[in-house]
Amino acid sequence: MTWLITGGAGYIGAHVAHAMSEAGERAVVLDDVSSGVPGRLPAGVPLVRGSITDRELLDRVLAEHAVTGVVHLAAKKQVGESVERPLYYYRENVHGLTVLLEAVVAAGVRRFLFSSSAAVYGVPDVDLITEETPAEPINPYGETKLTGEWLVRATGRAHGLATACLRYFNVAGAARPELADTGVFNIIPMFFDRITRGEAPRIFGADYPTPDGTCVRDYIHVADLAGAHLAVARRLAEDTDGGDLTVNIGRGRGVSVRELADVVSEVTGFTGPPVVEARRAGDAARAVASVDRVAKELGWSASRGVREMVESAWEGWRLLHPEATGS
Secondary structure, eight states: OEEEEETTTSHHHHHHHHHHHHTTOEEEEEEOOSSOOGGGSOTTOOEEEOOTTOHHHHHHHHHHTTOOEEEEOOOOOOHHHHHHOHHHHIIIIIIHHHHHHHHHHHHTOOEEEEEEEGGGGOSOOOSSBOTTSOOOOOSHHHHHHHHHHHHHHHHHHHHTOEEEEEEEOEEEOOSSGGGSOOOSOSHHHHHHHHHHTTOOOEEEOSOSSSTTSSOEEOEEEHHHHHHHHHHHHHHHHHOOSOEEEEEEESOSOOEEHHHHHHHHHHHHOOOSOOEEEOOOTTOOSEEOBOOHHHHHHHOOOOOOOHHHHHHHHHHHHHHHOTTOOOO
16 A cells, blocks of 8 residues: 655654554655655655645645555644634645545545544543543634544545544654654643743643642653554555544543653753643643543554653754753
8 A cells, every 4th residue: 555644744744654664654745844844754755745735736646656545644733823713724624634535535545544633522521531522622723623524434434435533632752853843832842942941831720620730631652643543554454345433542541730840850850840820721621531442443552651752852852952951
């Protein structure tokens, strides 16, 4: 098989490209490099620069590379920006997916893996979020991901595609420093950014109904996430009769923001206490995945812990920010 990885030069996408390449899977990457970094890609994986909204380009790529499956990661993913620019997010994430699916159907591609998000669940008041937990997103980003799942499943049923939707929880870490997250939108890079500037990490809200009063989250190492993509892609490759799969991708273990801040302090050497500020609107007290289904369906589970996530992320951060010392 040959897999088209959209958004494959991005933080998660590049890890997926490496995991698939190292496992002997053929792949080609389509990325508009608006946030992706071409140098992240493994040798031998071609990069086509362009957008998933460009139907002519999609038709050409699918044909020229004899693509038989798609791993779709290309998307806009900043929650706050999605609130400010909902039309932009729906155009990029939903319209773009529609164009891609139209091209996939026309080309006769029969496998499609969709990068979804735990944001589809909103803020459920449950100890563990299962795939049956009602999906009630609270921002346009989550809405576009849920709409994307509907589109993928409906297209699969109508046209005989084998499909999968992966609902990621909080992604962190790096397989190696040069693949690290270059953005400052997730909590660990946000902590690093503050520490690099000599400021204490910020915790938003310490009065939640949790053991230490801070939000509890499920963190997954990006290398484990990439391994999950490989496992799902191989499952789809074996599925000749269509069908769909929706699974949570996490560790199934909760870590509080304060506990995470403590690990960051230990790894970076920053000695000051974090600064506690007011809660942010829309933050759930607890969001931890049930990972029973992915274990049952694929025999897959995460193997890396939070400290490894922080240590590997810090190595990558220091590669990009040599001035960072943590003291």
